[in-house]
Amino acid sequence: MSATPTQPVETQWPTADSSRVPFSVFTDAAIYDREQEVLFRGPNWSFVAMEIELPKPGDYKTTFVGDSPVVVVRDKEGTINCVINRCAHRGSTLLFDGSGNTEDFTCAYHNWRYDLAGNLKSVAFQHGVRSVGGMPKDFEMCKHNLTKARVETYYGLVFATFSDETPPLVDYLGERMSQHIARVFNRPVKILGTYSQILHSNWKLYMENVKDSYHASLLHTFFSTFKLNRLSMEGGVLVDGGGGHHLSWSKRGTDSAAGTDYEKPGELRAQLDDFSLADPTLIKSWPEYEDGVTHAIQSIFPNFILQQIQNSLAIRVLIPISVDKSELFWIMFGYQDDTPEQYDMRLRQSNLIGPAGLVSMEDGIIGNFIQRGIRRETDKSAVLEMGGRQVEDQQSRVSEAAVRGFWKAYRARMGV
Numbered sequence: 001m002s003a004t005p006t007q008p009v010e011t012q013w014p015t016a017d018s019s020r021v022p023f024s025v026f027t028d029a030a031i032y033d034r035e036q037e038v039l040f041r042g043p044n045w046s047f048v049a050m051e052i053e054l055p056k057p058g059d060y061k062t063t064f065v066g067d068s069p070v071v072v073v074r075d076k077e078g079t080i081n082c083v084i085n086r087c088a089h090r091g092s093t094l095l096f097d098g099s100g101n102t103e104d105f106t107c108a109y110h111n112w113r114y115d116l117a118g119n120l121k122s123v124a125f126q127h128g129v130r131s132v133g134g135m136p137k138d139f140e141m142c143k144h145n146l147t148k149a150r151v152e153t154y155y156g157l158v159f160a161t162f163s164d165e166t167p168p169l170v171d172y173l174g175e176r177m178s179q180h181i182a183r184v185f186n187r188p189v190k191i192l193g194t195y196s197q198i199l200h201s202n203w204k205l206y207m208e209n210v211k212d213s214y215h216a217s218l219l220h221t222f223f224s225t226f227k228l229n230r231l232s233m234e235g236g237v238l239v240d241g242g243g244g245h246h247l248s249w250s251k252r253g254t255d256s257a258a259g260t261d262y263e264k265p266g267e268l269r270a271q272l273d274d275f276s277l278a279d280p281t282l283i284k285s286w287p288e289y290e291d292g293v294t295h296a297i298q299s300i301f302p303n304f305i306l307q308q309i310q311n312s313l314a315i316r317v318l319i320p321i322s323v324d325k326s327e328l329f330w331i332m333f334g335y336q337d338d339t340p341e342q343y344d345m346r347l348r349q350s351n352l353i354g355p356a357g358l359v360s361m362e363d364g365i366i367g368n369f370i371q372r373g374i375r376r377e378t379d380k381s382a383v384l385e386m387g388g389r390q391v392e393d394q395q396s397r398v399s400e401a402a403v404r405g406f407w408k409a410y411r412a413r414m415g416v
């Protein structure tokens with residue numbers, strides 16, 4: 001019997017546009033379950049790995065598509081496959097390590113064995129013991145493979161989907177979002193490190209935060225205090241993918257008030273002139289790309305983020321765990337041709353971001369501030385009117401257009 005699909009959940013959206021978001025979407029467990037089915041197991045691409053995480057045949061990594069556990073693996077032919085991390089026999093989890101190398105997938109429980117494409121290859125005691133017992137004669141191995149995802153890669157990024165209806169990855173990304181990925185992955189990269197952090201908030205609250213470019217100089221006082229990212233800098237927001245994808249960008253040093261004094265050690269001063277960094281090398285940077293963009297945050301629906309904050313480059317993937325809990329995975333990277341000085345600078349700047357980062361620890365907790373505030377206010381709604389009520393490109397980052405875009409895409413896909 002196939003799983004009973006969840007029913008659309010009744011939610012009151014106060015407006016037809018996305019300028020209001022009912023708080024219940026962050027607190028209702030039935031909505032969370034439906035998202036897993038409709039969004040994460042539905043026609044969307046989920047990032048699962050970088051190709052360089054799986055350099056050799058047999059290399060695998062365990063991760064998640066939504067909250068479904070998956071294994072991503074490079075098979076003997078070099079193809080990258082993605083399967084649900086669940087044995088087709090009685091459902092046991094197959095692999096527990098975060099990563100490793102294997103010849104095949106052999107389940108610990110009764111030793112059903114699968115090849116690296118997820119095909120069932122052998123069943124222990126299939127023919128019984130001394131021809132007694134065993135599986136029925138008409139048991140067909142090919143009907144008991146692992147659940148397979150479609151996999152596509154783009155510039156070394158591996159995405160998976162469990163739906164036949166998901167369009168090809170490049171079409172899903174669209175031209176402008178693809179171009180930005182190509183801009184960042186313009187030459188061989190190397191991973192500098194990975195980590196994850198638990199967020200005590202609904203996954204959509206973090207995605208809103210990522211797409212909300214106007215909180216940066218307000219919530220992250222480190223940025224504005226040390227004149228690193230101010231809304232007066234040249235920048236903008238692109239919104240694509242039916243609203244679901246976004247790219248916000250800015251160029252440091254393009255507002256006259258800021259100047260470039262952070263470049264000169266010892267002259268770094270806050271507005272009040274009584275703060276300075278004891279060690280300005282923390283924010284010392286070099287122009288990463290020819291276009292002069294110093295900050296670029298891109299999100300691809302539903303939960304992929306590509307970050308350039310000066311020379312701190314990272315992929316972030318947000319994995320939902322439950323209606324009020326998620327895990328944010330970070331992959332920090334640089335380029336293979338980085339000099340030792342550039343490598344050091346990337347690592348130092350990465351202290352600005354991450355769970356304890358001087359500018360991003362706030363992003364980790366602010367969703368929980370909301371989660372606490374709305375707990376018994378689920379008949380109320382969030383207000384998203386900064387920059388208007390539309391979903392369109394913005395010349396200014398003082399806008400919630402990309403957040404509205406997320407909700408537009410979400411409502412279209414969820415049918416709400």
Ligand code: FES
Nearest residue numbers: 087089090107110
């Ligand atoms: S549950 Fe995997 S072999 Fe039985």
Ligand SMILES: [Fe+2]
Nearest residue numbers: 216220360363
């Ligand atoms: Fe932020």
